[in-house]
Amino acid sequence: MPETVAALKLAIVPDERTAAMLDGQSRICNWTYNHLLDKANELRALYREQPSDEIVQTLYKKEGLRNLLPVIKKQKTFLKSIHSSPLKNTALRLSSAILDYQKSKKGKRKGKQTGWPQFRSWKRKWFSLFYDEPTKGFAVVDNTLELTLGTDEDNKRLKLKIPMPDVSALKGKTIRNLRITKEQGVFSAVFSIVRLLPEKKPVQRIIALDPNHKNFAYGVDNDGTAVEIEKPHWLKVYDKRIDEIKSKRDHKQKQTRLVDVLEHAGKPIGQKRWESSRQYKKFDTILENVLTKRREQTKTFMHTLANSLFRQYDLVAIGDYTPNGGGITTSMRRSMNNQSLIGRFKEVAKWTATKSGKWFSEFDEKGTTRTCHACDHVVTAGLAPDVRQWTCESCQTHHIRDENAAINGLRRIVDDKKQKSLGLSRPVPGSGHFSIKERWAWRVGLSGVRCTLRENHSSLMNNRQEIKREEWYPPIQLGQAYV
Numbered sequence: 001m002p003e004t005v006a007a008l009k010l011a012i013v014p015d016e017r018t019a020a021m022l023d024g025q026s027r028i029c030n031w032t033y034n035h036l037l038d039k040a041n042e043l044r045a046l047y048r049e050q051p052s053d054e055i056v057q058t059l060y061k062k063e064g065l066r067n068l069l070p071v072i073k074k075q076k077t078f079l080k081s082i083h084s085s086p087l088k089n090t091a092l093r094l095s096s097a098i099l100d101y102q103k104s105k106k107g108k109r110k111g112k113q114t115g116w117p118q119f120r121s122w123k124r125k126w127f128s129l130f131y132d133e134p135t136k137g138f139a140v141v142d143n144t145l146e147l148t149l150g151t152d153e154d155n156k157r158l159k160l161k162i163p164m165p166d167v168s169a170l171k172g173k174t175i176r177n178l179r180i181t182k183e184q185g186v187f188s189a190v191f192s193i194v195r196l197l198p199e200k201k202p203v204q205r206i207i208a209l210d211p212n213h214k215n216f217a218y219g220v221d222n223d224g225t226a227v228e229i230e231k232p233h234w235l236k237v238y239d240k241r242i243d244e245i246k247s248k249r250d251h252k253q254k255q256t257r258l259v260d261v262l263e264h265a266g267k268p269i270g271q272k273r274w275e276s277s278r279q280y281k282k283f284d285t286i287l288e289n290v291l292t293k294r295r296e297q298t299k300t301f302m303h304t305l306a307n308s309l310f311r312q313y314d315l316v317a318i319g320d321y322t323p324n325g326g327g328i329t330t331s332m333r334r335s336m337n338n339q340s341l342i343g344r345f346k347e348v349a350k351w352t353a354t355k356s357g358k359w360f361s362e363f364d365e366k367g368t369t370r371t372c373h374a375c376d377h378v379v380t381a382g383l384a385p386d387v388r389q390w391t392c393e394s395c396q397t398h399h400i401r402d403e404n405a406a407i408n409g410l411r412r413i414v415d416d417k418k419q420k421s422l423g424l425s426r427p428v429p430g431s432g433h434f435s436i437k438e439r440w441a442w443r444v445g446l447s448g449v450r451c452t453l454r455e456n457h458s459s460l461m462n463n464r465q466e467i468k469r470e471e472w473y474p475p476i477q478l479g480q481a482y483v
């Protein structure tokens, strides 16, 4: 059976003392990271003046900075209170960030260019504790996560026992590693677990989704059901709030005074840094909270939708359209947001398919909108975005724009040679007019997808008002930010 590694995030509920201990561990790792970065910066400057192989070995090798730890540990005894795994991984994390920067600079790394690593602020982001080996430093016993730390002043090994209520989710799973995190004041244990994947199932039910900017996507399946998936309207609310908070924050003075940089024990290390004003920091914290919530909610949206689709369909296919970077105007921003959302949804859908033994694919979307699915006539001038319905001048078939595009998409998947090898066990639409039997509207909520059947026998449906919007807004708490 094929297998893969997946992440499983479980809440842990440390008591006050244990929570303070975890904070302390994270703080020391953060200090170590910054301390090593300081060293790395020095070496980098030195290397520019006088390149040497010795520097390369420390600065640009995977384990180079890690090898500095034993000496630092002798100087800074508080490092002894950390288990060797998270301490080692703190160094590896910095080295990996440096190597990413190197690769990115040389154009060997995909995506956005990565900068040279920066000092981390523990107050801003809790430094996670990574235990990379399944048998070293942690154990799951009954409903408890047992975490081993370093040693105290008397060389006694420190241990923490932390209640983990949802431990049953780990039953029968093989654990690879563990990461302790804290977000919005909540501690979690993120386990990497080995997951067995089911064998792929034969394909019977297929849906083709046409992503666009009016809705999240419009789908047509091979049984003649059309589904319009509403886009997450609450994203707009978030974006408006985010803009507001950003502008409020940026009106506050960012840098107010120079303060001493303190080391772990609270002693100044002889360096100064600029400190942001309290007002600035306050808005910054609020902004972080709203961004986190937006991220979480978007994730829920995508997983809920993907699960719903794969419960009903064996193959989910999505148009491959991706906007090219150039010519972005403000008015395009919103639909761009939707496009990046689609991009991320594809990743989620791919994974959902894999773990449920089903199929995900993309189809070539070029020309699907302007081609009449009934007679293959092509509207050479294309259809302006605001044309939601149109009549084919060649065969007089009346089209709902997105529906016609999805039907063309459905044909393309079926024609695709790759898909033919899936062994379709159900008749699929051939050429000619394809009639839609039912039209549904889907709204993805926090607890599932609500499906509404739209008025039948109306080829002229598609009054978007049919999806009644609930008076619901994301729960964004702004505290006293507006006082």
Ligand SMILES: [Zn+2]
Binding pocket: 372, 373, 374, 375, 376, 377, 392, 393, 394, 395, 396, 397
């Ligand atoms: Zn036609």
